[in-house]
Amino acid sequence: MRKEPILSRQILTYMLSLTFIIIIISIVGTYLFYTFLIDYIPGGLASGEEDKMTLLDWSWIIIATTTSLMISLFFTLKLSARILTPLNAVAYSLKRISQGDLDARAYCATSQLGEINNLVNDFNEMAEKLQTLEAQRQSWNAAIAHELRTPVTILRGRLQGLVDGVFEPDAALFKNLLKQTEGLTHLIEDLRVVSSSGGAGYTLSPCEVDLQETITSALDAFAMEFKSNHFNIITELRHQHCVCDPLRIIQCLTVLFDNALHYSTSKTLVVRNGVTDKENYILIEDKGPGIPQPFQKFLFQPFQRGEGAREANPEGCGLGLSVVRAIMLAHSGDASYRLTQQNHSVFRLSWPVTK
Numbered sequence: 626m627r628k629e630p631i632l633s634r635q636i637l638t639y640m641l642s643l644t645f646i647i648i649i650i651s652i653v654g655t656y657l658f659y660t661f662l663i664d665y666i667p668g669g670l671a672s673g674e675e676d677k678m679t680l681l682d683w684s685w686i687i688i689a690t691t692t693s694l695m696i697s698l699f700f701t702l703k704l705s706a707r708i709l710t711p712l713n714a715v716a717y718s719l720k721r722i723s724q725g726d727l728d729a730r731a732y733c734a735t736s737q738l739g740e741i742n743n744l745v746n747d748f749n750e751m752a753e754k755l756q757t758l759e760a761q762r763q764s765w766n767a768a769i770a771h772e773l774r775t776p777v778t779i780l781r782g783r784l785q786g787l788v789d790g791v792f793e794p795d796a797a798l799f800k801n802l803l804k805q806t807e808g809l810t811h812l813i814e815d816l817r818v819v820s821s822s823g824g825a826g827y828t829l830s831p832c833e834v835d836l837q838e839t840i841t842s843a844l845d846a847f848a849m850e851f852k853s854n855h856f857n858i859i860t861e862l863r864h865q866h867c868v869c870d871p872l873r874i875i876q877c878l879t880v881l882f883d884n885a886l887h888y889s890t891s892k893t894l895v896v897r898n899g900v901t902d903k904e905n906y907i908l909i910e911d912k913g914p915g916i917p918q919p920f921q922k923f924l925f926q927p928f929q930r931g932e933g934a935r936e937a938n939p940e941g942c943g944l945g946l947s948v949v950r951a952i953m954l955a956h957s958g959d960a961s962y963r964l965t966q967q968n969h970s971v972f973r974l975s976w977p978v979t980k
Contacts, residue, residue: 640704644697648690711741715748727756780805829870829955836865836874836898840907843878844896850886851894861897867905868979873952874907877960880945881909881972889970890914904958906975915968924962925950949974 714731721729730752731745783802786792840862844851851858885894891912898907916924925946950960958976965971 640697640701641694644693645690648693708741711745715745718748718752722752722755727752727759777809780809829873831868831870831956833866833868834871836867836869836905836907837862839869839871839874840878840896840898842871843875843882846875846879847882847886851882854886855892856886857893859893859895861895863898865898865900865905867900867976869905869956869976870952873955874974877949877952877974878907878909880949884945885909885911900978902978904975904977906973908971908973910965910969910971912967912969915964915970916962918964921962921964925960 711731718729718731730749780802783792783798783805787794787798792798840860844858844860850856882894889911891914893912895910896908897910898905900906946960953960953974953976956976958974961973961975963971963973
């Protein structure tokens, strides 16, 4: 089996060969020059036997050659160490990562070779991202298993009860089973939306609509819930023709209105719409209490819920806002959140104006 060439040996071979060739060229060139000078230049014969090599001359050549090779060897080893130490660190860390150790990082002293430093830094950044992705994957798997377990357990228990004769088959039982099935279907659809390449692969059915009518339709669907929970709905809507998927916009508004019902304690909701030179937008603002600053960066990530949200709505799974962002990304837009100085929560849905 043919052995792979070793980089350090190649560097050493090439450097020593280069030094040796330079020495040979210098010696032979010098000898030929003085031979030509003595033999062919007038007066050269007068030099007598001075053109012949003496023992002292050969000694000097050997000393100069040996010294040059030693210096060349020293600098070759230094250069090899500068190049190979970080490369070996990267290679060793790559091997550890391939074996499943995502904590592996390449470490080396700062080198004067900028490209080597960039290579090590880029490798460490890649390893960091791989570790983050693996942690997210494990979190996703655990969260999905947790969210699917409850409806599946209920369905299995009810169906087993029917088989064993524990439950009587009646309309109420079947209605409950249908409700659990619908909840499971919605959860699976939400997972599909969130996992569709950040919304890039999500299918839309865009058409020209009056945004005021779309928002009003979503508000009408929640009219009874808002009334029973004593919500004060303030609308600042205007006719606005735009291109979007109205059903998906209503789906986004449904998530935001449902969140307001579960988490807002102010009982006041302000809904606005508008357009700028570049984008359409919808603003939904409540009067507090607002989302804590440390948690805001996780707000649109799947399965992320703060302690207050878990206490206010234990049945929630933390997918709603990630679905909203996925839908808006599919519109080439975005969903964002900001907290005003009065601790009012403002959610903003935006997407480009189609000309």
